[in-house]
Amino acid sequence: MTAFMNVLGKRLHSCVFREISYQINYQNKSKATNYRVASVTNHAANKHNSNNAKKEKKIHIKAETPEDVKCDWVGPPDFSSNIRPVKLHIPADESQLERNYRLKREEIVKWNHDFWTQNNANFLKEKEEFIKEKTSGQSDRDDKDPSKSLTPEEMSVFYREFLQKYYKKHLYYNMDWYKRNIQLLWPALQVAVYGVKKKMFHKKT
Incomplete structure (x- = not known):
């Protein structure tokens, strides 16, 4: 009976530890996501309000096929x-x-x-x-x-x-x-x- 209680206690401890770890990781990820969203929003607002902001230009790079290759x-x-x-x-x-x-x-x-x-x-x-x-x-x-x-x-x-x-x-x-x-x-x-x-x-x- 004692052995059974010890095993049960270890499993409960493991489950509780995993749940706590999950909650901590989830909160950290949520904070990181909110920080990234806030950063992107602030960056977009600053870019929009800046009169001297330069427009982004798409640059198309033409790939050159190699003459001699050792594989596809x-x-x-x-x-x-x-x-x-x-x-x-x-x-x-x-x-x-x-x-x-x-x-x-x-x-x-x-x-x-x-x-x-x-x-x-x-x-x-x-x-x-x-x-x-x-x-x-x-x-x-x-x-x-x-x-x-x-x-x-x-x-x-x-x-x-x-x-x-x-x-x-x-x-x-x-x-x-x-x-x-x-x-x-x-x-x-x-x-x-x-x-x-x-x-x-x-x-x-």
């Missing part, structure tokens, strides 16, 4: 397509099987990049035309950023019309994307088997 290279999202560029590694002893597989992958990457480049260009162009049409003649029009003159509800009309207009195009893209990637399964399996055989052969020699 993935870069930052492209500015036009928002698709990350991929530079596939080309081994010195690349077989014809591996080359065919690599070329098919590069073809899909390029196809994907070209599609979203064109799609995003259409989106930005038609969005600008929509905003220009809706805000023309408005006395409270913001010339620096005309989109601010429209409410989210008004812009939702454009988003809905854009999706409806290109619905079939996006549907065919999805179907084609699955088709192209499924077709890569067999070449990928062949390359994987070839790689295993090549490693086993090198081990024997």
Whole structure:
């Protein structure tokens, strides 16, 4: 009975200790969160009230694809397509099987990049035309950023019309994307088997 009470007491002590630790950590996190919110609010107020505050400028850095890589290279999202560029590694002893597989992958990457480049260009162009049409003649029009003159509800009309207009195009893209990637399964399996055989052969020699 004494042993049982000792075990029970230890477990109760452990539970109470964890609960107290949780409450302390929760309070500390709450204070830290409140401090961060207050800091951000004060910073925003100071920035807004300052007459000499400089406007932030977005800097777009174009990634340069390396010429020689030792493994597959993935870069930052492209500015036009928002698709990350991929530079596939080309081994010195690349077989014809591996080359065919690599070329098919590069073809899909390029196809994907070209599609979203064109799609995003259409989106930005038609969005600008929509905003220009809706805000023309408005006395409270913001010339620096005309989109601010429209409410989210008004812009939702454009988003809905854009999706409806290109619905079939996006549907065919999805179907084609699955088709192209499924077709890569067999070449990928062949390359994987070839790689295993090549490693086993090198081990024997």
